[in-house]
Amino acid sequence: MSDYQIKKNPTVYDAIIVGSGAGGGMAGYVLANAGLKVLMLEAGPYWDPKTDSQQLKNPWESPRRGGGTTRPFGDFDGSYGGWDLEGEPYTKKDKTEFDWYRSRMLGGRTNHWGRISLRMGPLDFKSHQIDGLTEDWPITYDEVKPYYDKVDRMIGVYGSVENIENEPDGIFLPPPKPRLHELFIRKGAQKAGVTVIPGRGSVLTEALPGNKDRGQCFFCGQCGRACKVYADFSASSCLVIPAIKTGNLKVIPNAMVRTVITGDDGLAKGVSYVSKEDGQEYQVNAKTVILGASACESARILLNSASAQHPGGLANSSGVVGKYLHDSTGASLSGFIPELMDRKRYNEDGVGSVHIYSPWWLDNKKLDFPRGYHIEYGGGMRMPGYGFMNGIEKRNGLVPGKDGKMKEPGGFGASLKDDYRRFYGTTVGMAGRGTAIAREDNYCEIDPSVVDKFGIPVLRFHYKWTDAEIKQAKHMQETFQSIMHEMGAILTSKLDGPETNYGLEAPGRIIHEVGTVRMGDDPKKSALNKWCQAHDCKNLFVVDAAPFVQQGDKNATWTILALSMRTSEYILRERKKLNV
């Protein structure tokens, strides 16, 4: 399992995979299990949840009590990275905004993600008919469905059969039951006309049939730290580490890929990378090169791989590489449920993914914005951490004290200490995640004058929200307020208005960025064909979220996994036909 030390090797691998996240991990798993000799390059260190996860640590075991100084989602979060990496800058153009989250580690961002595992629906793949604003994928849901099914069986996902047209059901393990605050939310949402169904998450609420390597969930609610018994999906634990065990996959960690090398025939020969361990440059060769470095990083590698045969960047004769970048929209609201004050204590950690979930439920013909969003919910008796009940002075004057009298907000002493106890476990939060329209004018490109510490030219982003996304955020806020009202909650977060785009997060903050190396049937309008194979370079594939033509409101990971599996099986078929 540990043959991942760096060696300079004249070997020509069957395939080189750049990146070890959902896309790269799945490609490595499929190809290594099929007997191919595969080399995987990961820009961060080797990381195994079994030994490296901070799961089951108590808040006092962190000097910052789980605060987010060095990791944006807290000291215990399973991510080596963030929106800002030392020595690895990116720039922004025309005062537009884009925040780029990178996890440099085996498994990438799948170690810390929310495990919310949604299939895109038939309408998400063919969305042009809805309003003409977006382009269709070259593939249909029915073509991807068999791969979603295989991913469900192989990795495991809980959920419930709902028969909602554009929220396709999967092959589900039982979903966790709702927590108390989630029953309040469900009741309020129903009154507000909002659909609530059980969540869908890649957590093994029961043993995964036929799999002896992965443990079963023991309900600590800490999937974000990555699971030591592999009961949730991380690309590290579920794909890459098992693939290493086949003996066919070698991983080189701390290998930052600079370019894909192409030959006079225009085909990919291998890649050039810098080792973060010795600062040396290496070149490795393969018959097939597969990029799974993340949507933006893969676009960056292609654009930096310009050559005589590929003057505008590799796989970029269409000029679309870097364009059509889109991240989910996001806005949120929080409050508390007075009825839950002084509630009984018990362990309600549950799973670390969502227990309940609202799929998009409305008809856009009656709305002033295109497309929809889903809602994720939070709250309850969580493990205290940095910022615990911050701003109690904004809360403890809003409801009567135990004596039935209103209190002066703020305070100190025994009565304040008791307020913390009374309010504990009353908070609720809602967050919308919606469809952003893929636009040519939202893009990343190579900054002509800036390099990172490895001398690799960096990305420059240009991204603007439009009325479509802002109005969607406004609708989210109105919906959240209406649910909060119906469930008897009191709002605690400030209400965002037009001056803050209704709380619409800056692009990149939701970390669902996709679309930068899109697929299509027309080589003039797309970089990849429907198998995620470069139109211009037949032994080059992209398996992360870059090939997405247009995402729905669904989180990208499950689709990345399905498409990467589909592409990997295509590569195996083409190899048999000696095409690649």
Next chain:
Amino acid sequence: MNRRDSLKALGVGSLSATLLLNGCKTDKKKAGNDAAAPHVEEQGRQPFEIERDKELLSEKFFTDHEMASIIALSDIIIPKDERSGSASDAGVPAFIEFIVKDIPDHQTPMRGGLKWLDMQCLNRFGHSFPECTHDQQIEMVTLIAYPKKATPDMKQGVSFFNRMRDLTATGFFTSKMGVEDIGYVGNKPNRWEGVPADVLKQYGFDSVS
């Protein structure tokens, strides 16, 4: 792998959850004082994180005088009662010392706020805050602890005290003593079967699942 095997894989075997949690701890300092000398965890952390923690722990930000104020204020905010000890019993002052180094945005408001407080007390009582009697300290704190009631000339003190209250609450309720006090009983292997029946009944959800 079933749930029992999962726990075996975690190294739990047939041990109870409590033992598991104890077993996970690398330091066995007495309850409440965990913040006094935090252990720098290395497994699963990046070299720069480990270095940074060690460096911050070796530095001293607050003067002894400032620290005396922090101890007094934190114990005024969270005093000992029948259920648990005080903020300083739970190591809150050491947490505050660490966190202002970790999050430098706290430094000027905390240092300046403590100085503001000293000046108020010198003018009112002829003593700096830590040298005031407990009653004088309470009198002063009362002027800045209630944002809506505070007079305009006390607003800077209100801002400082809001921050101090937040940091004290974090420090206390994230300590072992505070977690026990607040009644967080998770962070251990278990099986989630939904809301307990008596609680469902209490809130009128017993007819739904």
